[in-house]
Amino acid sequence: MPQTQRYRPSPALGSELLAILPAERISQGSADRLIYSRDMWPKTLLSVRDNKPSVCPPDVVVWPESAEEIAAIVKLCRRDHVPLVPWGGGSGVCGGAMATSGGIVLDLKRMNRLLLASSDDGLATFQAGVIGQTLEDQLNRRGLTLGHFPASIYCSTLGGWLAARSAGQLSSKYGKIEDMVLALEAVLGDGRIVRCSSAEQPDLVPLIVGSEGTLAIITEATLRVHRLAAHRVFRAYEVPRVSAGCEGFRRALQRGLRPAVMRLYDETDSLLARASGQGRAAGGQRRLLAALGEELEARHGERIGDLKRLLLGAALSRAGMLSRLAERMLPRLSGGCLAIVGFEGEPSLCQAEVELFHAELLGVGARDLGEGPGLSWYQHRYAVSYKQSPLYAAGGFADTMEVAATWERLLPLYKSVREAISSLAMVLAHFSHAYPEGCSIYFTFAAAAEGRAKSDLLYDEIWRRGLQAVIKEGGTISHHHGVGASKAAYMAEEHGPALAVYRQLKAVMDPDGILNPGKMGL
């Protein structure tokens, strides 16, 4: 794990915090420090498997209830150079919420109130610690929706979404979270509470959004909200190749169509979906697990759990070979690529868009599969990421790499990343979060190595090769997971000389460098 120089807590820290917060909202207990010692970065599971579950424990965990309390904590930390790490749901997958230098973890989940909702003005203001599904439920009760549905919606917060530029599954219609935010309140690293609005020029909102807690702690946000959709419709297609599916998606978007859902699974992912039967609706990692091991369990029951793990581990340790084999077999086995599209909104508009989209996909050789696969996906759209442990227990690991590029660069990037990592890992991908000018690719990879040290090396090497390929092809190394600790080393290549401007921003907004140190290459 990337650990920067660890802060040594002053014995007085706890008592000084007591001047700001009541005792029940401060913890230095070992259980809390363990729980907050890692987020959902898959690499930390290698530590857990190695019986080292306390990856980066903070010295203190606090639960503030207002921007003023946070400002007071920031001022205290500034005086003593205490690292301060904002925490939402802890669902990030890049190590962005880990206290890699120790210090204080600031959990915002008690700041979860809806402050304003206006149907007339299409906006709502929430405190940043609200859990995603709670936010959506509160809007739904008023006939409104944010239109933001990340797979982590049950365990991620508004502040986390904003900090890491989250994307939801309906992003093609509603945009990413940065497209939805109209105004923010945040606490800077010098303790100032600032309010900014996207109506101002220059617009500060896009500087705080995506800063992953390194420039400011987001405490409140005003968001664009919509009326709940009156109608929703899904269609699924089988397209002959990834390139044909991308072409169909691109043409439709560039004609001005705005589906809510657009997902195209590559040949490998589609093949595994068919093999696992149930997997069409689930995420790539679940499908990978299903294809590699769960059939055994279904046939022989729980008694062969150990055998299943052995087989899974053996298969993953030869992931590169499997991957190459799959590449050669695909032309004979593949039934093409699965594409799912969904529309929502006013019924007659939906219908018109569905028909236009249908024509575009038939134009690239697609076969209509009806609404079944789309409905199935919708029903299981959050059933991802919770079932990694069998794979890890079998000695393997898995992770996801979500990148993006313009359409012109997209397929070369897809090919380059696959070539770069397929000798080391099983790799599959789907294309989602599509825009008129480009698209995101969500790679899922799985591999195994013997022992912790070799696993760490292999994991890092897969990421290194994959991200180098992305940079070489002119893509961006993250579309919606953020940078955190895991991609910090690649920020210089991603941004070049512009990284110096980020550092100047950091010097202005967090002059003592106390906010989430060691993240984002800052």
Added chain:
Amino acid sequence: MTESLSLDGIAARLADIVGASHLSSAPADVDAYGGLSPFAVVWPGSPSEVAAVLKACTDLGVAVGIAGGGAGVAHHWPLTAERPRVVLDTLRMSNILDVDETSLTVLAQTGIQVRHLEEALRRQGLTLGPYPAELQLATLGGLLAAPPAIAHSPQTGLFHDGCLGLSVAHADGSSVQTRVAPRRATGPDLARVYLGSRGGLGVITTATMRVYRVPELVQPIAFAFTGLEAAHAGARELCASGVLPARLRVLGEEQALSELGDAGAPVRAACLAVLSGPGALVHVQHRLLDAILGRAGGMELPQPVAYRWWERSRSPGVQPDATPPAGARVRHSRLGEALASVRELTRRRPLNLWLDELDLHGANLWLGSRRAGEGKRSLAALLLDAGLEPFRPAFSPLMEELRQKLDPRGTLVVMES
């Protein structure tokens, strides 16, 4: 350390960078930029020349105002110290560097006039988007550095939101280029630091813009209403319904007369919309629009009225108002109250009133006058009296701090208009 040179010495140093023929101290040239009173104007031909000019000016203690084709320095913010001033005009930087027809993006130098960029794109069946014709005379750099409030379409959003990446030269001569991607999650959106920064943080030298295919069908539609409130209610409902017109305006009586001319019937207020896109979609949107505006009490005007308005509004030469209008952003829920206040204040002073840049949240309320001597400032004062906040460029304290980091010697002059 700041070097000390005479004005001739400074001019010679800058001429070494851009070439003697691309620098002038002739009164006929510098007078065009009267607001800043520069002693010279330089016309760099490339981003590297821009960076070199900025570095030389910083070294020599010279203030630099940015202009695009002679426009842009009429008003500026106070300089931090009295010092020689030059204008850097991006006139020569007007090349289109790449059109990506697959991704629908264009990379261009920012000195290009929007009209020329649009003409070039149209030849390839592309367009920058359905923005007001008034923008055609601005440069690309001008629209990005100081986005006017009118640069908006309900269908495509703000013009500068279409900027996917840019290159910037800083006062110290360093340059940055942001990576072009449809979306990213690799930190703050750095491009947005410079958009709207009015030349105060750096000079935007190239930009990658989103472009669109020329729409298959364009359908202008005009509805008459008995009052502005009803027309606004219809337009608001349209924004919430998911019908996203390329243009959408709500006009008061005087403005309706000015823009529509003889509509064949008295028009107390009007809602004008332009639908564009695939024919099948436009037809469905038209039916929905008819229903929504009809429910709000609107009556569709004859098609020739709508087409005549659309044709006239597409010409950049059309200036319907004698003086520049003053505007303020108002949320939908406050618009009724705002309209009542403005009406009360203008009872004895007939002014043109209209709503534009409508979206899910609100609209810009504009006041214009065709009377001689009715200045923009008096219109803005009227908006203030009505409890509204007229558009006024201002750096937040945080942005000002960043400006001091990027340009500690205050070389770059923040332009106002």
